Amino acid sequence: MPGDRLEGLNLYLIGMMGAGKTTVGQELATRLGYRFFDSDMVIEQSTGQSITEIFATSGEAAFRQIESQVLAELASYTRLVIATGGGIVLQQMNWSYLRHGLIVWLDVPVDALYDRLKTDSSRPLLQQADPKHTLETLLNQRQSLYAQADLHVRIGVRETPEQICDRILQSIPGVLKPKLEPPSEE
Numbered sequence: 001m002p003g004d005r006l007e008g009l010n011l012y013l014i015g016m017m018g019a020g021k022t023t024v025g026q027e028l029a030t031r032l033g034y035r036f037f038d039s040d041m042v043i044e045q046s047t048g049q050s051i052t053e054i055f056a057t058s059g060e061a062a063f064r065q066i067e068s069q070v071l072a073e074l075a076s077y078t079r080l081v082i083a084t085g086g087g088i089v090l091q092q093m094n095w096s097y098l099r100h101g102l103i104v105w106l107d108v109p110v111d112a113l114y115d116r117l118k119t120d121s122s123r124p125l126l127q128q129a130d131p132k133h134t135l136e137t138l139l140n141q142r143q144s145l146y147a148q149a150d151l152h153v154r155i156g157v158r159e160t161p162e163q164i165c166d167r168i169l170q171s172i173p174g175v176l177k178p179k180l181e182p183p184s185e186e
């Protein structure tokens, strides 16, 4: 299986809302023979609330706390593709979990993000007067964090999830961290 090169290492997809982390992640998991998890879906299943309800009833800080707890739980498994929520990079503690796997940044132009999300009401942070401006502002704030990924995938507006998977799988060998070989017996 293509996933054998990874030797069970989890893949964490990071990037802005609408970048395709959930969509591409499902396809990637199938190709790798991995299990797929979407951290938002796990949050909704474990709390019995939608992301929007959590934001509305408990606030973003509480959501971020739950998000970190879910990430910590998922990070204890292997052979997973995990589609994270776009704000996973905001908390330093999350990086200690992400770093145990291979971090892939799906980098999509803001115009394309907006086109994909303009009729989507499931992202509470976008329920603003000018959602495109909100996307631009969030990306500016987070760009340097996303850039800490192991693999930066710049995605064209016409690229399909299948084509993006092809590119990720082709690029993984070049970014796999070398295994620390035990010191040779002198």
Ligand SMILES: Nc1ncnc2c1ncn2[C@@H]1O[C@H](COP(=O)(O)OP(=O)(O)O)[C@@H](O)[C@H]1O
Pocket: 015, 016, 017, 018, 019, 020, 021, 022, 023, 024, 083, 116, 117, 157, 158, 159, 160, 161, 164
């Ligand atoms: N490569 C793509 N081309 C066109 N539309 C896409 C692509 N990837 C995802 N989408 C669409 O964009 C929206 C957001 O995708 P999703 O996977 O939920 O992104 P994320 O999890 O990063 O927020 C969905 O409607 C999805 O069908």
Ligand SMILES: O=C(O)C1=C[C@@H](OP(=O)(O)O)[C@@H](O)[C@H](O)C1
Pocket: 015, 016, 017, 018, 021, 022, 040, 051, 084, 085, 086, 087, 088, 122, 123, 124, 125
């Ligand atoms: O960018 C963000 O802060 C968020 C992105 C969302 O996930 P997606 O990136 O899957 O939309 C979800 O976690 C929440 O609405 C917050």
Ligand SMILES: [Mg+2]
Pocket: 021, 022, 038, 040, 083, 084, 085
């Ligand atoms: Mg998602």
